[in-house]
Every structure is written in C-alpha cells, then in structure tokens.
Amino acid sequence: MHGDEHALFGAALAFLAAAVVSVPIAKRLGFSPVVGYLLVGIAIGPVGFNVADPGVVSTVAELGVVMLLFLVGLELKPSSLLSMGHFIFGLGTAQLMLTALAFALLAYFGLGFGAAAAVVSGLALSISGTAIALQLLGERGDLASPYGQRTFSILLFQDIAVVPLLALVPLLAPGGEAEVARDPKATLLAAAIAVAAIAVIVVSGRYLLNPLFRVLARSGAREAMTAAALLVVMGAAGLMEAAGLSAALGAFLAGLLLSESTFRHELEANVDAFRGLLLAVFFMSIGMSLNITVVLGHIPSLLVGTLAVAVVKSVIVYLVFRADNIAPQDSMRAAVALMSAGEFAFVLFPLGLDNRILKSEQADLLIALAALTMILGPLLFAALSRLLPRFARPAAEPPADDFADADGSVLVIGFGRFGQIVSQCLLAQEVTVTIIDKDVEMIQSAGRFGVHIYYGDGTRLDVLRAAGAETVEVICVCVDNKEDANRIVEIVRASIPNARLFVRSFDRVHSMELARLGVDFELRETLESALSFGARTLEALGVPQNAAAARIADVRVRDRARLERQLEEGIFAGGEVFSGHKVEPEPLTQPEKPARPLNPEAQDILSHETEFSG
Secondary structure (H helix, E strand, C coil): CCHHHHHHHHHHHHHHHHHHHHHHHHHHCCCCHHHHHHHHHHHCCCCCCCCCCHHHHHHHHHHHHHHHHHHHHHHCCHHHHHHCHHHHHHHHHHHHHHHHHHHHHHHHHHCCCCHHHHHHHHHHHHCECHHHHHHHHHHHCCCCCHHHHHHHHHHHHHHHHHHHHHHHHHHHCCCHHHHHHHCHHHHHHHHHHHHHHHHHHHHHHHHCHHHHHHHHHHHCCHHHHHHHHHHHHHHHHHHHHHCCCCHHHHHHHHHHHCCCCCCHHHHHHHHHHHHHHHHHHHHHHHHHHCCHHHHHHCHHHHHHHHHHHHHHHHHHHHHHHHHCCCCHHHHHHHHHHCCCECCCHHHHHHHHHHCCCCCHHHHHHHHHHHHHHHHHHHHHHHHHHHHHHHHCCCCCCCCCCCCCCCCCEEEEECCCHHHHHHHHHHHHCCCEEEEEECCHHHHHHHHHHCCEEEECCCCCHHHHHHCCCCCCCEEEECCCCHHHHHHHHHHHHHHCCCCEEEEEECCHHHHHHHHHHCCCEEEECCHHHHHHHHHHHHHHCCCCHHHHHHHHHHHHHHHHHHHHHHHHHCCCCCCCCCCCCCCCCCCCCCCCCCCCCCCHHHHHHHHHHHHHHC
16 A cells, blocks of 8 residues: 555544444443544544544545434425424524524623624534534434424524525625625625525425436345435535535435435435444544644633533523423423534634634634533533433323323335235224335335335345334234345344334244244234135035134134144154255144045155155
8 A cells, every 4th residue: 555545544444443442431431422432533633643634534524414414304304394494493593693692792792802703703602513412312312302303493493594604704804795795796696506506406306316216226226226325415415515505404405305205214224324424423523623732721711611601502592492381301401402512613713714803813712612512512411311310200100091092103014915905904093104115116006005105125224223113013024025024033133122023924834933033923924815715615615604714713723733833843743844845734634534536647646645655
C-alpha cells in the first residue's frame, strides 16, 4: 500500500475499533452509546491518537444524519405529518424563538457580544441535536409516545428553519443587507431553485420510485435494491444541498414519500445498517472536533456557559411541553433530550466567522460549548431515566375490561394461497396485520385484500425487525418453502425469543422439525382441507353429518397422537430419521383386508414392495 492508503486503512480500523469498544463500556456504565462515541472521539482526535482530519470525517459522517432523517420519514405518512402541523409550527416556533431570544440576551448583555453575533449565537444554540435526541428516544422506544411525537415535531421544525437561518447569516454581516437589496433577482432565483428541487423530489417519489423498485425486485438482485435505496437517499440529499437547502430535509422528504410504498420495509432494512455505522462516526467526529486547547484555557467560563445553556434550554422546553398538557416526567425527558446543541451549530458558527460576524476566539468557544452540551445531554438523559422511576407513583391497576376490545397485532410472512386465507380470517376480526412477501406479483394483487403488504425477504432479521416482529403478538410463518420456514423460525427463536410463532408445515416430517424448534403452533398445509374434503365425501355416501364430523374428529386425534409418539420415538416407530430416507404414509386405522391390486402394474409394484419390506 501507498502512504495515503495506509493512512486510510488505519483510520478505518481505528473508527471500527472505537465503535466496538465504546458501546459495551457505555452500556456497562449505564450510559447511552452516544456518550461512548463522543468520548472515544476525543481519544482518537487531534489531542489523542489523531487518526484522521476531523473536518474530513465530519463531512462523511453527516451522511449518518441524512440517513437517520430518511428513516424517520419512512416511519411517518403524509397524513400523519399533516396531523402534526400544530406541534411542528406551534411548539416548534415557540421553542426556537423563546430559546433564541434568551441566549441572544445572555450573549449581548452577559458576554458583550455585538447584536449580530448575539443573534447568530442564540439561534445556533437554540437548535437541538436531531441525531442525539432521536437516538435517545429510540433507545427508550418513546418516539411514538405523545411527548416523543412533540419532540420530533420540534426537531423537524428546526431542520426546516435551518434553511432561512443559513440565508439570514449573510444578511447580518456588515453590509449584507445592502448587498441583497442591490441584487433582489439573485434572492428570487435562489428561492425558485429551492422550490424546484422540492418539486423534483415530490414528483419522483410519487411517480418514479415505486416502478423502479418493482423492476429491481423482479430481478431478484438484493444488492441492486440496496444500491437503489442508497441512491434515493443520497440523490435527494444532494439535490437539496445543491439548491442551498438542508440535505437532511431532502432525505426526510424522500422517506416521507416512500412511507406508503410496498417496498418500505426492505428500504428501511437496507439503509438502517449504514445509518447506524455512519451515525457512530458522526458522534465520534464531534468529539474529534473539540478544541481541547480552547477548552483547557477557558474551563471556568465553558463550564458556566454549558450549565447556563443546559438550564435555560431545558426550562424553556419544559414550560412549552407543560403548556401543551404533557405530564411533568415526560416534559422533563423532552427537556433533557432537546438540551444538546445541534449538528447545524457546527455549520452556523463557522458561517458567522466567515461573514465577520463572530471573532475567531468567539467561534472556537461557541463550538466547544456546543460540543460539551452534546456530551452532557446524553449523560443527563441516562441519569434522568434512572431517577424518574424511583419517584414515579405506582400505576393504578387498569379495570379488567380495559382491553376487551383490543385487537392483536400479527405479522404474516408469505402472502401466497395459505397466507391470503389466514389474513382474511384476521382482517374479518379487524385484527391489524402486517404482511411481507418477496413476490412482486403477490404484492400487486394484495390491493384487492385491503391490507398493507410490503416487499421484503422474511428470512432476514433486519427485515423482520423493520416489519415490527419484536412488537407484534403473533408471527405467522406462511411461506411455501420448508427451508425458508425453518430459517425464519431459527432466526426468530435466536433473536426474538419471546415471540409467538405459528408456522405452516410442509408435511409430517416438517411438523416434527418445527415442534423440535419450539414453535407455538404448526399445521400441515393440507391437513384440515383434506379432513374437510373427507367429511363431505362421507356425507355424500350417506353417512349422517354428525357421524361424519365425529369420524373426522377421531381421525384428527389419532393423527396428533401418532405425531406426538413419533416425536418421542422417531418417525419409524422407534428408529431415527435417516437422511434421504423417504417417509411412507401409514394408516391410522388397521385395515380388515389386505390391499388387492386390480391390474398387472399394481400387482408388480405391490409384489416388489412386499419383497423390499421382507
């Protein structure tokens, strides 16, 4: 390898090793992995091992934030976003304006900043860390809670507000207003470009992406689907950035437009692995960018400033949430989750420096202050999560009939003939059902069933998790392939041990295999239909309906008893199942007469069978 290749290889190894080491240690100490990433970033940064340039690393690592916003968009739907309008523009505006005003006043009167510098500082510090807040809420599973939805709404408003804020900074520069006034056409052109970029993403997401994924799904090339998912994220982000908007906002729009796509879970599974790794690198890059020289030279003022930011921001967020009737404990969680400075602080402060609004020392101190709040926020959130349950009042026991009308949630894997009938039964009872299948034709026909069905490979753990396998009440494995069914069962039993598994069995031997794998229920795909067919045949022969039903019930019991005996003694009544040995059907009722061949061919076959058996 050449020198540059050695350096790149060494940096990659350092980041991977740091990620592997930091997470278990942070978890062991009871902290969020974010804290571990930030601290280990300091260790491998310029003041430590200096494995890479923090500026280059942060540029690459910002892709993690982009992918995070894409996945958040996938989790929402346009209708859900519209219903959150009050939270986004009501709570979001209140939080941003009140916090920015408080910080601007502190900077102007307390630190002697100029008016423009105070405004830029206040706005930059009032924006919260999207990646940190969503990571903290996601670890607790609180994103879907009332306070989690409001927290996300504020974060989304802040991401939207970044666009005008980036345009505002040059206006605050000395002579900036006059420059814009002299060239209004440039301002209008920039606005038109931004609107056009958003329109391109909306039209593409609405009319082009689903046909593209459908063609790729038919090809069966999983790597092509992964490449297409990354292309969508990077393309939307790059287009918005080229138009002067937020790359993260472009990725969010792309995810939002694909949130109702049948390929949603497959996209989520393909992007999620990249998102997690790049987010880890992003947090490490923040630790690397911390200017330790500035920190050591201004420790008292930075500690006071970090504490002031934490208190002011938390109090304002707490009051905003309490004004919206959120419980005190949840308001405290939201306040701490939104306390950290945001990723865009590392964009706004250098922009203020470039436009001569901030002095070099001021920018360095503010960047260090923002980084310290990012370290303090997850630490306080972890401490709060430990302390609040101790002071919580015991929840009252719900009335016995509280959940009488609640429907179970079921994940059906495989939407063939068997899965369709199972789904019909569940939907008739108004049970919420999620269906995943990797057959494009099955997905296209699913619209007639009035269900949501998503493209995905059910034998992949990431797809199962993305489809909600960890939260549903029952997982119905209805695939028509024995090996795929066994693989799904093994994956679920290993990674989601508490899941209830109902599995379609291929034949008798497969039923025994599934029983040994510990499924909760298995059923041979032809058993009940054959029994029903037999009952109707008996009735056609003159057997009374009750007698026919009793005979079929007896056969069902005999069959189950034999299966249980074979599980204990082996498929050959005491022997073991030999690989490749064909299992022959056996009568459940001993025949009164031997078999009688009616043609020479049958006679020949039976005679050879007798010789073989003897």
